[in-house]
Amino acid sequence: MKRLCVGEMTRFVRDGFLKLEGLLPEDLCDAFLAAYVADCTDDRCGRARLPVVSWGTPLTDAFDDNDVLSRVVSLPELAGAIHSLLGPGCKVDHHVMHIRGPKQAVSQHLHCDSMIDARDAAFDIQVLIYPQNVTRAMGGTLVIPGSHTRKVGETSIARYQNLAGQVQLTGPAGTVLILHHNLWHAGRRNASDSVRAMYKLRLNPTGPQTGHWDMSGYDAASARAPKPLHSPATCKHDVQGQLSFFHPWADIRSAHLDIIQRTRLWRLLSGDEEFSVHHFLSRLENEPA
Known part of the structure; x- marks a missing residue:
């Protein structure tokens, strides 16, 4: 397990997200696409292939050992990042596939994945997995860095179209984003000729989130x-x-x-x-x- 260092933790607190480019190796990306994306052009197809995981299931018990997702969450860098932010024994909130067909006409509205969350002593994270190259034409995920400190109702920010400093996140196959659950974000429209896929896993802490990262620095x-x-x-x-x-x-x-x-x-x-x-x-x- 490779825990996050002080610089990575500082960036997460400042921006509300971390980007780990190309974290999944090529063979794992290929296995993921074959299992959950191949021949799909919409969300419904991809979601039907995911294993059923009940809310509150410990992450360590969520996936069969031979499931691609078990291999993904066991990667030392990802397991270490999850441990650093949530601590031991985190549980699954939910997981879902987002698949966008080619030549889309509209983008998703800006939102955060929570109602107004009054918690100050805890937060959830969302792990976004991109098993294929995501170019700017394919859309990717738009985030508003630092917006996780503004606690809003889920879609109350949908009226905002563009904000200064927004970032459209693209990257090579195997890229992982880790978001604070309050971060404002949106899926951009897929203007390319290819299908775009993203897997989202929301995780909840089960204990104090203090001091689980590499504090040696x-x-x-x-x-x-x-x-x-x-x-x-x-x-x-x-x-x-x-x-x-x-x-x-x-x-x-x-x-x-x-x-x-x-x-x-x-x-x-x-x-x-x-x-x-x-x-x-x-x-x-x-x-x-």
């Missing part, structure tokens, strides 16, 4: 050290710099609220209750007797 004292707001991150391990980043779709005042939410998420994942970006959250907690 994390220096709490250095991470807490204040630095001027809006100063550029000096490196991927610069926690203060990374988490003070302003995404271009957010105005400066509401971006400060995003920073507070990122601080809360970092505290949850690191266990460092004294961590605060530019003291924003610390000020709110200052209630002298």
